[in-house]
Ligand SMILES: Nc1ncnc2c1ncn2[C@@H]1O[C@H](COP(=O)(O)OP(=O)(O)OP(=O)(O)O)[C@@H](O)[C@H]1O
Ligand SMILES: [Mg+2]
């Protein structure tokens with residue numbers, strides 16, 4: 001049975017916290033107790049807080065629910081000046097600023113969900129330096145006027161980037177507006193930077209440092225393992241079966257929970273069917289009006305509704321302590337996303353269940369999103385032409401101006417294009433975040449080369465999706481698969497808590513079979529998927545027909561009339577069956 005994340009010898013080292021001095025510890029203890037009602041810091045928190053108080057730029061990687069917010073809240077109270085917190089999701093920002101207000105700390109929230117009046121009032125109070133904390137999105141900070149308001153009247157001493165993996169092009173939830181944080185940090189006069197995330201592979205850590213231009217960041221990594229989360233996968237062969245299994249689950253598991261679906265449409269459908277089944281349920285996605293989003297979030301957080309059905313717009317950072325289950329109605333695009341979303345469960349540290357309803361065809365939904373995410377050479381071309389055109393008139397061009405001229409390109413793709421042009425030395429960005437052309441008449445070949453970066457990214461995303469599928473189909477410990485993915489080494493083989501550890505899949509093959517011992521991902525099953533009746537082959541037993549698939553167990557009927565069950569990893573589909 002596993003209890004500790006062990007420190008590893010690889011590049012991805014899980015660090016042990018250091019001891020702070022007794023005097024400073026006593027001071028913290030008092031603030032902790034009086035302001036936050038918390039008695040002791042958790043592992044990792046002390047080290048991060050100490051690092052920030054020492055003015056070091058810090059990147060903290062700690063599990064979901066570990067208490068990363070406190071790592072900026074506490075130092076913010078001890079450092080004079082304002083703390084700016086950059087958050088990717090409005091749901092998250094709302095919750096965090098509300099919490100701080102409850103503890104009597106001034107927190108402003110500036111994002112697209114505010115009414116014009118609310119925004120005016122918030123801006124005015126930021127101008128008066130009334131707040132200790134300013135929560136905002138990277139998109140909003142990219143607005144020169146807003147940045148100026150924050151900059152002129154306030155001394156920003158701490159700059160927090162929550163969910164910092166969004167910076168990284170290799171991260172699962174890359175947000176183009178994060179690409180300009182380096183310019184924003186510079187415009188704010190280089191405050192101490194604290195970046196926080198639960199999900200960063202080594203590549204993402206390096207990229208975060210690069211993108212922020214802070215190569216000497218102090219990285220503190222306490223690993224991602226959470227022993228109270230019980231992972232499980234339930235395979236279904238169609239939508240109706242998925243729905244039926246979901247009803248069973250929400251009835252069977254007591255307490256509140258989240259059901260995640262991949263699209264707005266699916267959220268609405270699942271919500272409706274649960275409602276019709278008499279469940280206490282509410283929903284959340286990015287296409288609801290700001291007002292409805294707020295209302296729905298409140299209803300779930302307060303316990304007025306037991307079940308939240310949501311897209312990943314209600315994902316990262318959300319902190320309701322007593323969520324007993326997180327069910328995925330469709331698989332997410334990567335294990336990072338899955339770890340983040342399922343990490344909403346069990347934050348009170350009591351047991352909670354994380355269940356994926358796996359229907360092989362759901363992979364296509366994610367594949368569809370993948371195809372549309374990044375700019376190609378044509379987008380880059382278009383942005384560059386418009387810059388050349390506008391530059392003649394005005395010299396400096398703003399993002400909104402560009403957006404107006406380039407209606408067909410989404411804001412995200414526009415931002416990535418601009419970043420690529422910046423990296424390629426064709427464009428510069430000034431203190432007001434306006435764009436200036438440095439060089440005219442660049443060759444199309446040069447532009448095409450710049451856009452190649454994202455061909456890589458697309459390939460990586462595809463590989464991440466394959467890993468997600470592997471997770472769904474594996475017979476190994478689910479936790480081990482996740483830890484391995486994040487490059488984390490632990491000295492145990494079985495968490496003892498996931499479905500595969502509790503009920504090991506039947507193994508018809510001998511233990512000596514080499515594939516059993518190699519914990520690698522090269523065995524990710526390739527298409528086509530295992531349909532009932534399709535022809536497959538198994539080492540030693542040869543060809544047969546699939547009778548049923550349950551989780552990662554596949555039952556096969558052989559020509560001699562025998563029926564045997566195998567682990568999915570040993571079964572090779574035959575095409576054209
Ligand atoms: N030292 C502590 N002792 C007790 N509770 C704590 C402590 N630190 C934080 N908490 C509580 O733990 C909960 C989770 O904290 P928080 O939301 O900061 O997690 P997080 O690390 O940001 O997770 P995520 O990655 O999901 O955003 C909060 O309700 C917080 O009040
Ligand atoms: Mg958080």
Ligand SMILES: [Zn+2]
Pocket residue numbers: 476477478479480494495496497498499500501
């Ligand atoms: Zn396990």
